Amino acid sequence: xxLVYRLGYVLRDAWSGLTRHPGPNLAALVLVGAAVFxxxxxxxxxxxxxxxxxxLESQTQIRAFVADGQDxxxxxxxxxxxxxxxxVRVEPADEALERFRQTFPGAAxxxxxxxxxxxxxxxxxxxxxxxxxxxxxxxxxxxxxxxxWAEAYLPQLQALASSLREAGALGLTAxxxxxxxxxxxxxxxxxxxxxxxxxxxxxxGASPREVRAQFLIEAAGLGLLxxxxxxxxxxxxxxxxxxxxxxxxPAVAPLLAPVDAAQVMGLGTLLxxxxAASASxxxxxxxxxxxxxxx
Amino acid sequence: xxxxxxxxxxxxxxxxxxxxxxxxRLEPGEFVFLTGPSGAGKTTLLRLIYSAARxxxxxxxxxxxxxxxxxxxxxxxxxxxxFQDNRLLAHRSVLDNVAFAGEVLGxxxxxxxxxxxxxxxxxxxxxxxxxxxxTLSAGERQRxxxxxxxxxxxxxxxxxxxxxxxxxxxxxRIFDLFVELNRSVGMACLVATHAVHLAAGYDRRMVHLEGxxxxxxxxx
Numbered sequence: 001x002x003l004v005y006r007l008g009y010v011l012r013d014a015w016s017g018l019t020r021h022p023g024p025n026l027a028a029l030v031l032v033g034a035a036v037f038x039x040x041x042x043x044x045x046x047x048x049x050x051x052x053x054x055x056l057e058s059q060t061q062i063r064a065f066v067a068d069g070q071d072x073x074x075x076x077x078x079x080x081x082x083x084x085x086x087x088v089r090v091e092p093a094d095e096a097l098e099r100f101r102q103t104f105p106g107a108a109x110x111x112x113x114x115x116x117x118x119x120x121x122x123x124x125x126x127x128x129x130x131x132x133x134x135x136x137x138x139x140x141x142x143x144x145x146x147x148x149w150a151e152a153y154l155p156q157l158q159a160l161a162s163s164l165r166e167a168g169a170l171g172l173t174a175x176x177x178x179x180x181x182x183x184x185x186x187x188x189x190x191x192x193x194x195x196x197x198x199x200x201x202x203x204x205g206a207s208p209r210e211v212r213a214q215f216l217i218e219a220a221g222l223g224l225l226x227x228x229x230x231x232x233x234x235x236x237x238x239x240x241x242x243x244x245x246x247x248x249x250p251a252v253a254p255l256l257a258p259v260d261a262a263q264v265m266g267l268g269t270l271l272x273x274x275x276a277a278s279a280s281x282x283x284x285x286x287x288x289x290x291x292x293x294x295x
Numbered sequence: 296x297x298x299x300x301x302x303x304x305x306x307x308x309x310x311x312x313x314x315x316x317x318x319x320r321l322e323p324g325e326f327v328f329l330t331g332p333s334g335a336g337k338t339t340l341l342r343l344i345y346s347a348a349r350x351x352x353x354x355x356x357x358x359x360x361x362x363x364x365x366x367x368x369x370x371x372x373x374x375x376x377x378f379q380d381n382r383l384l385a386h387r388s389v390l391d392n393v394a395f396a397g398e399v400l401g402x403x404x405x406x407x408x409x410x411x412x413x414x415x416x417x418x419x420x421x422x423x424x425x426x427x428x429x430t431l432s433a434g435e436r437q438r439x440x441x442x443x444x445x446x447x448x449x450x451x452x453x454x455x456x457x458x459x460x461x462x463x464x465x466x467x468r469i470f471d472l473f474v475e476l477n478r479s480v481g482m483a484c485l486v487a488t489h490a491v492h493l494a495a496g497y498d499r500r501m502v503h504l505e506g507x508x509x510x511x512x513x514x515x
Contacts, residue, residue: 006401013398020386197384204396205372205447 006210014217017194024193025222028186032226032276033233035179036268040234042175044264048242048256060131060150064138065120067145072121075143082141084127084134091122120145183275187219188283198284212284219280220273227272228265235261235268296483297321297344297451302353304339313339317353317509319502321485323450326477328494329487331504337487340504341453344485346370358450372400375444375452375482379459381436383428389439390415390424396446407446414442417479418472434465441472445480452476454486458493466493474499 018025066075076088096119100107111118123144127134131149138147191198201211239259246253303315313336321327331337342348343355346362355362362370383392390411397407415421418438420431428436437457444452454473458466470486474497477484488494494501502509 001403003401005403009398009401009404196382200382200384200395201399202368203371203376203382204399204443205368206399207366207368210368210399 010210010214010217013214014221017214017218018221021190021193024186024190025218028183028190028219028222028276029226029229031182031186032179032223032272033230035175035182035275036227036230036272037234037237038230039172039175039179039271040231040264040268041238042171044234044238044259046172048238048259060127062125062127062131062135062138062147062149064123064125064141064144064148065146066123067143068120070143072123075121076123078143079123079125079138079141082134082137084129084137086126086128088126089124091124093117093119093121096120096122179275180279183223183279184283187215187276187280190218191215191283212281215284216277216280219276223276224269224273226276228269230272231265231268232261235259235264296323296325296358297485298356299340299343300353300356302340302343302350302355304336304343304348305351306339312351312507314504314507314509315352317504319509321451321483324477324481324483326474326484326499327486328497328499328501329485329504330491330494330501331487331489333489335504336507337489337504338455340509341376341455341485341487344451344453345374345376372447373450375447375449377437377440377444377452377454377457379456381428381440383436383439383443385428388425388427389420389431392428392439393442393446396443400447411442411446414445415439417445417476418442432465433460434468437461437465437469438472441469441476445476445482449482452482452484454484454488456488457486458488458490463493466490467496470494470497 064079066072072090072092076090079085080088094117097111097117100119101111125134125138132151135147135149135151138144198211201214202208239261242256242259246256297320299317299319302317304313304317305311306313317340329337329340339348343350344357344362346355346365346367349363357365357370357373383389384395387395390408393411393414394407397410398404412421412424415424418441420435420438420442423431423435423439428439431439437460441454441457452473457473458469461469470493473484473486476482486494491503500511502511
């Protein structure tokens with residue numbers, strides 16, 4: 001029963017503490033919200049750009065033209081046996097011609113100059129790893145007349161994709177660390193502001209754990225609310241920015257992952273609560289271990 | 296109830312002890328004035344009792360247990376402490392300040408409020424229960440602090456210069472209150488004061504701390 005009374009008191013007093021010190025609590029709320037906002041934006045942008053990075057990495061396909069007089073299916077089966085080849089697909093000459101017509105509808109006159117389909121049957125090869133050795137083997141294969149792959153720019157594309165991922169991870173780490181420190185400062189300010197109250201609690205017999213629990217509950221409440229507000233704002237801002245980007249550059253639209261607002265808000269709220277709670281435990285450590293007795 | 300055995304204490308960095316080989320025994324319900332000039336070490340002696348400091352030598356026993364072995368918060372639930380600076384919480388009413396001491400320990404809210412009101416009655420400021428501390432006189436604030444110290448029914452009440460901020464009339468009323476509470480409530484009291492002449496007016500035991508030594512009786 002005593003525990004129920006104590007819990008009731010702690011919750012009442014937590015609410016009272018939140019409403020009685022609007023300045024420091026509002027500052028803590030804003031700081032937690034801002035930290036989660038920046039974090040949410042970083043995560044969402046990173047998530048959205050992952051599609052771009054994947055696209056860059058997918059530019060490793062090799063196209064091999066089937067030599068005149070060779071059977072495309074037999075050539076595909078032979079190429080599939082080469083080391084480093086993951087898969088082979090045949091693109092018949094007619095399909096290539098049709099794709100050209102659809103892509104360049106104004107070039108009908110150009111095609112009329114040929115008395116037959118100028119496109120050869122093509123093998124589209126997905127390598128398992130590095131495309132360079134596979135392309136070299138294909139160039140020597142008797143069923144292949146020519147090989148096209150992103151020899152000139154593939155290393156740069158791969159480096160760019162790798163940089164995007166590394167920058168995203170580094171940015172997230174930096175933002176998370178900053179959010180944690182900022183939240184510690186906010187809670188610490190709150191504790192300093194209420195130092196007399198802490199001392200009197202200890203004076204009348206509250207244990208250090210009980211004093212810390214009080215601040216922990218208040219901080220967690222603030223953190224949950226700040227996290228929800230920050231994540232909601234972050235999801236909204238990134239969603240708007242991506243919508244603008246899709247309108248401005250329609251070609252990238254399929255590559256940009258949509259924002260899952262509910263998930264972001266849920267995770268942001270939880271993160272805000274955890275951030276503030278862990279910051280509270282750190283910030284109150286000193287206050288309860290260095291009791292002042294009003295000498 | 297309270298025993299100090301051969302207690303010696305130094306200030307940090309000082310080779311000279313504040314006091315040495317101090318012995319003191321307080322029986323349950325006993326009232327003792329601890330007198331001495333400012334800087335004699337009265338506050339330091341009280342801090343040893345409520346475990347805010349540790350002696351360099353000797354030991355302090357409370358209810359037959361070394362205070363060093365009692366968790367600080369448990370000890371402070373059994374010892375009421377009143378300071379010169381009453382340190383009431385400005386945002387709470389006088390009643391809430393007194394009740395705070397009981398609520399923090401998880402006692403039933405109704406019981407806590409009733410007891411807080413009774414205590415305010417006892418210290419003579421029940422009519423000020425709803426007021427904020429800053430609207431009270433210095434003497435009334437000190438009475439509220441005394442009521443708060445009594446909230447958890449301590450076995451020992453320590454007061455460190457409780458009349459330091461009061462004029463002589465108010466100081467005498469506060470001492471009267473301590474004596475009356477000691478008689479009616481029955482807890483032991485150790486009241487530190489430099490107002491020797493005031494303490495001498497009461498028929499109560501006095502111990503005097505000066506020059507690093509504690510002796511029975513007032514100053515010579």
